Amino acid sequence: MAYVVDTLFPTFISRRVTCVLFFISLAHTQNTIVFQPSYLTATGPAVSAFLLGQTSDLSLNLRTVSPSNTTGSIGSPSCVADATQWVLTTEQLGKTAVRVQLRLNQSLHLCGENETDTDCCLKPLCVLETLQLSACQNNTPRASLLIQAKIHALLVPANAGSDNKTVILNQVYQPLGSCPCDLTLGVCDIRCCCDKDCSSEDLALFLSHCLPGPFGGQVSPAPDYQCSVQSSENSPDWFPFLCVNSPPENNPYLGLFYQGDTIAPKPGPSFQRPVLSAPAPVNVYIQGSPIFTLNNRYFTIPQKVLGQCVNSAPVAFLKNFRVECVTVLRSCPTGSPLQTLLTDLSIKVKDGQQGDVMVDVIDEVATDLSPFISKRDSNASSDKTLLCENVTLVLDYKFYWKGNGITGIKLTRTVGTITLSGRALLTTKYSALFLNGEFLGEPNSGNPGYQVGRPIIAGIEATLDNNTGSIQRTSINLWKPVSDGLCSTAEKKPVLYGENSTSGCLLPVSRHNLTQCDLLRGTVTALQADLITATYVAKSGNPDLLTMTNWVNISFVTLNSSTATDNRMSTCYDIPSHQHIHVWSLTTSMVGGIPQREILALQVSYSPSNWALDCGGGSVSSCMDADETQLFPLTSSITFTDIPINTRPAKTRFQINFTEYDCNRNDVCWPELVFPITSRYTGEPYSQSLAKGMILVFFFITASILGTPWRQIRQAWSS
Known part of the structure; x- marks a missing residue:
């Protein structure tokens, strides 16, 4: 049976990770040329990367490099190509992306003893070299990619083997096999270190990745309670009264291996770029829905996504934003959004009411460029000073809306002339504000009352055209x-x-x-x-x-x-x-x-x-x-x-008019004289307090009738 080492597996994972990085990086690449990733390790005969940026007039050059004996560095990129054993192919994936693929033009089988064919590997480590792929423009390197190629030969046994598979007996009734991972007869199984068919060269490839546990023949040792494990030298005090005698066939791993049917593999997740369907325009705009142009495309403005600036991000209805993007300038910009044309900005946008509105562009010229240019670094090797005219610095959009539609769009574009010598950091500003009539459509802080954690709404008094007062929101x-x-x-x-x-x-x-x-x-x-x-x-x-x-x-x-x-x-x-x-x-x-x-x-x-x-x-x-x-x-x-x-209960008219009887405003409170029998007394149920009060009144009247004062009054009356 043929045994092939799967050298393409790391490349497969590398490709998928590269695709993910590519689609994240592609969004915020601005006028730069880079390889994604910039360093690769090739363990198989094919490797791919992506070249991002303005790739229309670029040339690719491949050469073999080696580190310096003194400094250890590779050296600067070069536009001179060397003859290598790799075939370079490219595939255009858009205006700003090129897929670059290198494929080894050599067989990976190991050379025999008397083989004269040169298209083979002289030793198991077939390819060990470092490649440098340079993207050049006018014989000037713009970007470089380093590839470390470390590829082993394919080890194929002399006997091709057959399709016969080893019959594994039912482990419920049979002792555990000495090597359960030995599934193929006469052929070395991958990662099965106990397979007797594997040579020393085969084991060297996966010796550090052997199958663990019983599947790899690594049965755990017998427990210490087995009588056969203990000896007279290290036996505990309870030995041999409580040790267990059990045959080796009585293994706890019996029953883990059965003869079963094969299971067809299910398709796994794909890391390929999904095919995006065309955007479906909406009839009316609602908050958060994207705005469309007249040709059913997203209306886009540069925005920040996941902390990175994106040149073409859809604008959401009633979603205000204000962002700043920083770009490294080494030469005058030539494309959007740093170089914009009036025809590209003054477009028609669907208003959400079965109509359209035109973007009204107002141009302003910035004389003070200090808020936009920072960290100027002069290039000592270049004495050339560039004059970049009409560079777009600010794009301020104002959307006027009413109901579920847009009534107007005004754009204020600020441009300036930049004197560039070497390298500089350019900060551009983009904003979108939605105004309901003439008022800023800002979010509320509650409905109607304030909610904790929301901003306090403040305002400044303003006067409209019809001399009516209004409030301009602020914070x-x-x-x-x-x-x-x-x-x-x-x-x-x-x-x-x-x-x-x-x-x-x-x-x-x-x-x-x-x-x-x-x-x-x-x-x-x-x-x-x-x-x-x-x-x-x-x-x-x-x-x-x-x-x-x-x-x-x-x-x-x-x-x-x-x-x-x-x-x-x-x-x-x-x-x-x-x-x-x-x-x-x-x-x-x-x-x-x-x-x-x-x-x-x-x-x-x-x-x-x-x-x-x-x-x-x-x-x-x-x-x-x-x-x-x-x-x-x-x-x-x-x-x-x-x-x-x-x-508290509202005051009665008696308490308001006759304040001398108000217990809250006087030291003497006559109503509290009978407080235990009033409804305000809550020490016990009202029925009990009323009954006790009536009993006290009865005793008071009886004492008065039978007491000395009443007897004296009765004697005086009778005389």
């Missing part, structure tokens, strides 16, 4: 320090309902700043005021922008700053370093078991502090140098207070 923020924690680099985070929070940032202040306290105080005030630009806060989680009764004025408590400053001591007083937001809310009702909370008031106050340089502990540089700075904290916090619901 109330706290400090969100990042990286170094300085206020200059800190971001803002919206306040979430029901979550008390405190955050801050650090402001560098020098001795020179502390001599200008008014200017410093104004700077800190402006930084703190920038967190809250709103003047109104919404009562509920879904306010109406046109109804002013749905909004509450924000109360700002001004800080009376002191004019007493001591410039000689470098001290400034009454710096509004802490901003506190206090929110009072009330649970008004329950809807479906969910409490509906409403904001009653919101107050913003400031806590002053005195700032002075700390010159103790040997750190006197900031006190000696006027420009040396120390860090002072700016903090912001928010506190929520829930007003409890009044569950």
Whole structure:
């Protein structure tokens, strides 16, 4: 029987993993040429990889390389091809992807003793070499792939064997075979290390991967309670009274091997790319459904997917986003989205109401490129400076909608001219905002009451064209320090309902700043005021922008700053370093078991502090140098207070008009004189307290009739 080592199995797994990486990487590849993966280990006669990027004018060159004896490195890629024993084939999979496959042009059978054919393997390790595949453009390497080929020869036994299989007796009635994995007669079975048909060369291939357990002939040793295992030297104290005598045939693994029918293999999961059907346009748009162009294609804008930028991502209806993508520029961009044409942007889009709308494009030119270009690295080997004109920097889309349709689309495209020398990082910005009429279609924070963990909705009063008042939505923020924690680099985070929070940032202040306290105080005030630009806060989680009764004025408590400053001591007083937001809310009702909370008031106050340089502990540089700075904290916090619901019964008209009988407002309470027999007494059932009260009244009247006062009155009456 022929025995063939399955050298293609690792390549099969490698191909499937490569396919997965390919479809993830293909989405966010922007104007770069790379091999996926960049390193491969070939254990079989065929290996494949993918070349991603602009592959229209590329050439592929294959050569054999070896590491340097001094440095150990392979060396830089080269566009000079060598003669190898590998055949290179390519397959175009799209505009930006090429499948590259290498196949060994040599037989893998081991050479015989007197064989003269050169197309064979001289030793079991048939191929051991390192290949370098370079993708060149104009004789310049753009990408390279290293392949480590380590392929063994196919070991075929002299006797071809037959299809006869070893008959395994029923293990229920027969002793366990010495080698259960020996399934084929006269042929070495793979990973069966106890097979007598395997030679030393065969065992060397899978000696470290033998079948474990009884299947591989590795029967566990006899337990220590067997009498045959113990000896007089190491026998325990209970031996031989409690040891067990059992024949070797009585093995616990008997019955694990049976003669059974063969089972046809079932098709397993496939890692091939599924065939995607054409998108099915919808009749009307609903929230989250994709937007389609007039030719039934997805309307796409660059977005982020799994943290990576994707050039063509479908836009979802009523889903706002704002992303930034970073691209490494080594040359002027030539394709979308960094180079866009007016004809590609001004397209017709289905409006969801059996019609279409045209994208209205407005162009702007950016003069300041500092927000977009960073980390310029000049290339010492290249003195050429490139001038990249009309590079697309910003794409801001505004979608106007009403009901289930789109009424208009406006695009503001910002372009600029970039001077490129060497390498630079380009940051581009993309956004999509859905406006209902002229209002931003932002998500609510409850329906109707606020829900815990949702942002507080604030607003600024605006005036429409018809001189009617409305509210423009905004947010109330706290400090969100990042990286170094300085206020200059800190971001803002919206306040979430029901979550008390405190955050801050650090402001560098020098001795020179502390001599200008008014200017410093104004700077800190402006930084703190920038967190809250709103003047109104919404009562509920879904306010109406046109109804002013749905909004509450924000109360700002001004800080009376002191004019007493001591410039000689470098001290400034009454710096509004802490901003506190206090929110009072009330649970008004329950809807479906969910409490509906409403904001009653919101107050913003400031806590002053005195700032002075700390010159103790040997750190006197900031006190000696006027420009040396120390860090002072700016903090912001928010506190929520829930007003409890009044569950007491309403006051009666008697309690309101006759306050002298109100037990809550007077020290003497006449109604409590008969408190044990009233309904408010809950110490015992009302019937029992009433009965006991009546008995007490009866005893009081009896004592009065039979007592001394009544007897004296009766005597005086009779006389």
